[in-house]
Amino acid sequence: MKRAKFKKEALMLLPLYLFTLVFIVGPLVYMVILSFLQRAETWGVTSEFTLKNYLDILEPVYLQTFAESFKLAIISTVLIMLIGYPFGYFMAKLTAKWKKRTMMLLMIPFWTSSLIRLYGWIIIFRANGVFDKMLMGLGITDAPLKLLYTYPAVVVGMVYALLPFMIFSVYSSAEKLDWSLIEAARDLGASRIRAFLTVTLKLTLPGLLSGVILSFIPSMGLFFIADILGGNKVVLVGSLIQNQLMKAHNWPFAAALAVILTILTSVMIALYRKLSGVKDLEGIV
């Protein structure tokens, strides 16, 4: 009886397992295998085992790319945290009506392709674009800043693209917060700041950490933001992989880069979870 039920349930889960196997585990395994193979003379790969791809990554120029990606990811994530945490927190304090409206405003941009929205930033940032004209119009600067194809432009693009994820995960944590706990802390002698640090922040930490992971990992790989807003001045691991794959047709090397990137981000997540002591990350893992 029980066994039969178990069988039935397993059967119902089968499509899910199949999907995971075919579309997630499969490609991952393929990627790992690929990374140990050699590039063929003209097209594709030869089935010869090698470690060359991994050794190539140790070349300074590629290590530099990894370092750059990390730096950009950290800068973007910190900014996203600084803007997104207060935003999500105060959003949770709004009345139901305004919560809905704010949510709507945050969702609307997702109806447009992110690529198209990025082109919007080009119009804003290019020399004598919207941003420059505004600053000059206000008399803050007297020459165009020419922000497009600079590092700050890429940072702005990253923050813009990933901020909603931070806001949503902080919001979902803060939404569940029992505000009487903060009153209790104040009542027991805690200043506003102390109450925030000991109660609010601690209880919204899972949301904040999910937000950090949701912004940190993609910002390592969102190559098109760096490409579109940074020109070829800012090269990230993501762009490197894409270039190796699509332009240099060096699949094994691209695969090796991707494997390393995957390992690095997994280690980051593991470390983060360990350090923060948060086991249950809001929404993910």
Added chain:
Amino acid sequence: MDEILELRGIRKAFGGTPVLNGIDLTVQPGEFITLLGSSGCGKTTTLRIISGLETPDSGTVLLEGADVTHAEPNKRGVHTVFQNYALFPHMTVEANIGYSLKIRGVKKPEIKSRVREMLELVQLEGFEARMPGELSGGQRQRVAIARSVIDSPKVLLLDEPLGALDLQLRRMMQVELKRLQKKLGITFIYITHDQEEAINMSDRIAVMRDGLFEQIGTPNEIYDHPKTAFVARFVGSANILHLGGKCLAVRSEALDLKRGGEGYLTGVVREKTFAGGMLRITVDTESCGELVASRHGIDSPLAPGDAVGIAWADGAAVEVEP
């Protein structure tokens, strides 16, 4: 001038709806005073104004003679036991109870030993490492109380702290709370809508209605000499009779029913119900509407439809303001 707390003309409205309409109250040190009233009468708002979680629109809050009307809640030395206990779910019992000491920078070993004392006081020895989620309602309640009294506040505010407990536990906790209050000598301001609880525990009761105190007095004064019809009804579930231009309160147990007999009033028995260990007989009268008489035992020779005369002993009727 040795009152520990004084409220003067406190008014508060939320979004144009008045909640408190100018209340005055003086509380003596070590007193157990209960604010008694039905929900929405403004008792929780009064508490929140005393604790500083709410600021009155007008009026003054004096703590030990000092004006604290606009002082931050953390600067008052007043603690609250919240209705839902508001224990910090991410902290152990020990961290919860020691919170106020930690905030004040008390050294760890001292916090530890004082928490242990507190746990002993509320009979939860050995619970230091538990999380609030692992405790029963009654245990959480004790932790909340221990957390609020560990640094000996000037005044402890309790917002229906027993509301979520079952009847048996509630009776037990009433006794225990009273014992605790006597032992600690802390002034308690207690909120409830349960007149039994108020009578059992309080030195004085302030009966609240529509944002005003209807009567403030000892349980005896309130019970035996209700000032108004509302107090008589709310505290003693008395019958209110309008006789000879006077408004009288007569308790249900004092009403004497005689079949076909004479009395101050006459009426017809409508129904009999057994509730709360008493038989309640509802009588319709022509001049005073519905009256309730109560008796010990589970039945009475009176039957619905019987015409009765209604009388009471001299002194059983108290004249009250309508």
